Amino acid sequence: MEDNTLNPKELLNEFVEEEEGFRHLNNPADGIKPITKKYLGVPTHGVGSGSKYYFTDGDAKVELIVVNEEIMRVRLAPHGVFLEDFSYAVPKLKPKNIPVQFTEDDKEFRVSTAKVNCHIRKADFFISFSDQNNVVTSSDAKAMHWEENTQFGGYYVFSTKECHPDENFFGLGDKPTELNLRGKRLVNWNTDAYSFAWNQDPLYRSIPFYISVNEGIAHGIFFDNTFKAHFDFGGEDKTKTSFWADGGEMQYYYIHGPHMMDVVKSYHLLTGTHPMPPLWALGYHQCRWSYYPEAKFRAVAKGFREHKIPCDAIYLDIDYMDGYRCFTWNRRYFPDPKKMIADAAEMGFKTVVIVDPGIRVDDNYPVFKEGKEKKYFCRRSDDYYMEGHVWPGRCQFPDFTNPEVREWWGSLFDELIEYGVAGVWNDMNEPAVFGSGTFPADVRHDYDGYRGSHRKAHNVYGMQMVRATYEGMRKILKNKRPFTITRAGYSGLQRYASVWTGDNVASWEHLRLGNIQCQRLSMSGIPFCGTDIGGFSGEPDGELFTRWIQLGSFSPFMRAHSAGDTKEREPWSFGEPFTAINRNFIELRYRLLPYMYSAFWEHHRYGFPILRPVVMQEQDVLKNHFRQDEFTYGDKILVCPVLEPGQKSRKVYLPKGKWYNFWTNEVITGGEEVEVPTPLETIPIFVKAGSVIPEYPVMQYVGEKPIEEVKLNVYYSDYEANSFFFEDHGESFAYEQDIYSEKKFVVNGEESSLTLNQSMEGLYTPRYDGYHFRVIGLPFTPTSITIDGKDITDFSISDEKVLEFKYTKTFHTLQISK
């Protein structure tokens, strides 16, 4: 249906003209052009069965796929012909075979599962969703619409939904702004953003997935479109939420909650979870642009061991290469890299090296020569090479959207791996080009056979680069887990890599921002994330650095990194008291490694995020939609970083239930804010009552010594509570064959007793025997302690009322009573 009734000015208001995609529509210099926007008309026909349904207004078609009981996918073909179904984010869309009802009455077509109804309104093709109680959770405010793109072909595609007064929005990856996106208008277009600022948009990654919470019910929208995409969460018009893209299809998944956790879980079902990382990758990483020459690298390694500060990885930034040519070494700085890496490994360090996508144009450089001969580099529309300047000078760029190129790129890592490199850092893969920012729109990409211009491939370029890296390493390493990190990416990148937030700044504002970004990344499907601790550019003072180490100890990925023109930035660089505090927190991270690894497993196996903002604990409390400082790591430990200089105490909100102050063991009833002292030595940390937190002995690096004893910190609760404890070899893929141990603890306390049950799953048996128990918060003095019926007589109770004893065999039931 042609829409001639809309006033052009209305359209101008509807989509401000700051986005390139709309300039052609609204550029005042051109005068206002006649509107060619088209809307879906009246649906005249609806057919379908099983998981697929089609509706048409006689010209346009809408496809509805029922993925499972909670997820439905909507797709629009403006002239009735769908594109081939292909997605980098959702590699395998396998609708579940479930009962689906398809009904029709005067008013609507309706497709229903046991949990969700999709309504297609006959009057105007508005699509809405409701839950099993017929509560409408999402509804169109306009029919889906589009605008023909006369320059490139295809369409600009739009969807506009109603936005309710108290509806709030979360997700969307790494936007450097408040956690709650209500009122924001944001763009997804991967961008190199050196020293980015608060509210700067877009940044490095594009995650077109958001979660809405309205009146206590959550749903998600995953707009799987790789073109430049736009989101407006009640910004332009507070009654409307819109998302649109400069090309591709209007294709989105409606993901039903009702809880935010359900939404994130379902999003992971579509896009996959992060594989288990090697255990060492959860340790502390030290990076800098750059550690060179070899003597410097060795001195840093020595520094860690001398200062007795645990560390598992040291990075080599671009200066290890010969003229910044990937897969080469600067032999003047690093005459014998293999020996250097082996010596570092002896001391317990993994070496991680950077690679960039720009390949120097140089016929004497084998990587360039081979890539050129095999036509692996990107070309412009008229077949000219895509050339641009990056660190090595004039470069060409592999087309990572071509599977053959990915295979080749992956094979290039064999020498680095043979030298002992354990991890690869993928940078500049937005892709970044000096001067122009990125590639011109006309650059062609293979896109796994579904060809397209850079407009379509830009946002997935980085993800495909790190995919090539990950898959190549996996092949070379055989059964060992690769470690990879990427700057750019698109939904689904979590299947291949961890992420850091890019070139941040050494400022308190950035510490605050980093805290929000990591929480947001985590709830947007990117679990393994962290910031450049200390800030990439600029100079932190000791206090800021220490506060950042404290927060970083609870980032899934923990790495300090800084630009080349900054001062030394190791955890001991600021002297005392900072060094000692930094050491304590890094040690705390190593003690909590088994807990953190278990949270990773919960992500990998069940699709839960690792960091969970408070709103994910209590989405029905409206005030929590605006809290962005405190978060839980997994679901047992609540952390609230200190984000201001000189702060002596701060307010922390604790969700309902009982919590233990980690430092003092004091019990606090949640549901309100508490004032907590924040001396430089600590940040507020709380443990949920009923938790069992496993703890390893402090080591200087993962695997330094065999683990002989695991502490089990059991926090008394007067209700039943579950905890998981996951372990395995920590470096192979044997867990895929069930070679792991997943223990489930159930704590149940009463006025005068505490029971702890342990059950086990999996085929892995840890080498240590039994546990060192620490039972915290017993409200009575114990007189009887039994394990599987046997009396424990050798126990102690400290001044802090911590009951301790050891039991060196496996157990099923621990019983403590008055």
Ligand code: GLC
């Ligand atoms: C980019 C990266 C940064 C790196 C630098 C040199 O700015 O974001 O982390 O150190 O390039 O490779």
